[in-house]
Amino acid sequence: MTESWATFGTDLHLDLGGAGLRSGLMNALREAVRTGRLAPGTRLPSSRTLAADLGVARNTVADAYAELVAEGWLTARQGSGTRVAQRAVPLTGRRAAVGSRPPGATRLTHTPARRPPAHDLHPGTPDLGSFPRAAWLKAARRALNAAPNEAFGYNDPRGRIELRTALADYLARARGVHADPDRVVVCSGFVHGLRLLARVLADRRVREVAVESYGLDVHWELLTGAGLRTPALPYDEHGTRTGELARQGALLITPAHQFPLGGALPPDRRAAAVDWARAEGALILEDDYDGEFRYDRQAVGALQGLDPERVVYLGTASKSLAPGVRLGWMVLPQGLIGEVLAAKGWSDWAGGAIDQLTLAEFITSGAYDRHIRGRRLRYRRRRDQLVAALAERAPDIRVSGIAAGLHAVLDLPPGTEASVVQAASYQGLAVQGLSRFRHPAVPHDREGLVVGYATPTDSAWSGALEALCRALP
Known part of the structure; x- marks a missing residue:
């Protein structure tokens, strides 16, 4: 029974x-x-x-x-x-595998786990404590009160029209994107969007997607998992050398703020990438992961503005709000919409309507702009404090990639990266070396630390800076 x-x-x-x-x-x-x-x-x-x-x-x-x-x-x-x-x-x-002691082990022979780091300096994570809870809750209440009954049913696989309209207006105004609500597809983050695009590219018989010399291995692995090769483009002090694009079918790039090196792609190389895409009938996948956060220069508009029919624009709320929001978006060329929606239909017909309605209200009410401006000021202060501390305590360390974003690159003498990462660990810091982001096909030509300065709380920030300076050579 x-x-x-x-x-x-x-x-x-x-x-x-x-x-x-x-x-x-x-x-x-x-x-x-x-x-x-x-x-x-x-x-x-x-x-x-x-x-x-x-x-x-x-x-x-x-x-x-x-x-x-x-x-x-x-x-x-x-x-x-x-x-x-x-x-x-x-x-x-x-459950036993998670918390139990191995057979034969005793308390005397048990080795305690290493304590978690005191300070998280990993790049790419915003200040989670600054999530605008009150404003988000207010937006959620307004959105729910105004939502039509049909919003709680099965929705358009492109996402709620309210959010797509709000995003089209915001991206055109703030990022120079040529966006129409019908071209916007909501997804659950950049990786989800890239997975959908990888499937479409594979179905189109694309064999190679060119990538940058430095980036995230999860993106490269996702593409190779779809059967696509990922040759790395060379780079120099001006950024990725897009003039060396050849017969690849697509390019994945972070033109507004290269991750993790930090530079903006120069105008001539942006134009070269678009010219290549037109000549080859190829696509550019533009990752605008933290385009709102710039400090010492004017905002660099989206590459998509140069040719909306050859560039797929991808953005998320992960850096501007928090990764837990799990909302991202793609602005697609007209000819790609049907294929992406077909791929999306296989995986998750549509995302959650309530969070989409809330974000739409958050944007249209002006709360999103206010939040971005506040975070921009805070992160700039953090960046300035990092630069000042290094100038005083480690003047031989060159800091780069700091005109925008949530992280800085600290160049290290050859042969010291591994020891500095280990020293940082002993100081209670979670930090990553630059080699962690180097494409496997790229020669070992530079060493450094990639230091995220957004995550620590205000009360912990001075301690994190002190520990970082102690770990440097």
């Missing part, structure tokens, strides 16, 4: 095996506790409720509870009900 019950919102499947109902129920409850499906402290349904759910006599459940209390599996207290006891039990399966 197999039954299920819902306990305070948690569904638990019970297999009532054994010689009788009571013994079967006891065995099922023991197994649920032993495997961790019923965690210590979980309150169980009353004997009356569980009996009704299982279709058995109340005394059967009451007797099973009483016996399991006597055995130590459960506890019963007046006013608190029957709960799973706080006791150490041998776990099996997945």
Whole structure:
């Protein structure tokens, strides 16, 4: 006999095996506790409720509870009900693999795990504590109050029209993107958008997508996983040498603020990339991952503005708001929309409507612009404090890539990157070396640290700077 019950919102499947109902129920409850499906402290349904759910006599459940209390599996207290006891039990399966000690290990031989880093200086993460909770909640309330009933059904795979319209207006105004709501497709982040595009490129029989010498391996691996080769373009002090594009079918590039080196692609190289795409019938995939955050120069408009039919513009809320928002967008050439929607239909017909409506309201109300301006000032102060601390404590270290974005590159003497990363770890810093972002086909020609300065809290920032300076040669 197999039954299920819902306990305070948690569904638990019970297999009532054994010689009788009571013994079967006891065995099922023991197994649920032993495997961790019923965690210590979980309150169980009353004997009356569980009996009704299982279709058995109340005394059967009451007797099973009483016996399991006597055995130590459960506890019963007046006013608190029957709960799973706080006791150490041998776990099996997945939960055991996470927290149990290996067979034969003893407390004397157990090695404690390394403490988590005190300061996170990984690049690409914004200040999560500055997420505009109150403004976001206000936008969510307004959006829900105004939402039509059909918004809570199955939606357009392109995303909610409210968000696509808001994005088209914002991107045209703030990033120089030629956007129409019908060309905007909402996705759950850059990686999701790139996965959809990789599928479309593979279906088009594209064999190679040119990439930059430095970038994120998750992007390269996603493309190669779709059967696409990723040759790396050479670079110099002016950035990626787009004039050396050849017979590739597409180019993945970060032209407004190269990640992680930090420069903006010069106008002649932007034009060369677009000319190549037109001549070859190729596509440019523009990753505008932190285009809103610029400090010492005017904003560099999106490459997509040079040719909307050859450039796919991709952006997200991950840097401007938080990665947990899980919203991104693509502005597509007209001829690509149907293929992308077909690919999207296979994976997730449409994203969550409520968050899309909230972001649309957040943008149209002006709250998004206010948030960006506030974060821009804060991150610029962080950047200035980093540069000042290095000038005082490590004057031989050259800092680059600081005109925009959320990170800086600290150039290191040859042969020192690994030791500096290790020294930073000893200082309680989570930081990455520049080689971590180098394409496998690119020669080892530069060493450095990629330091994200957005994540630490204000109270922890001075300590993070102090620890960083101690780790440098």
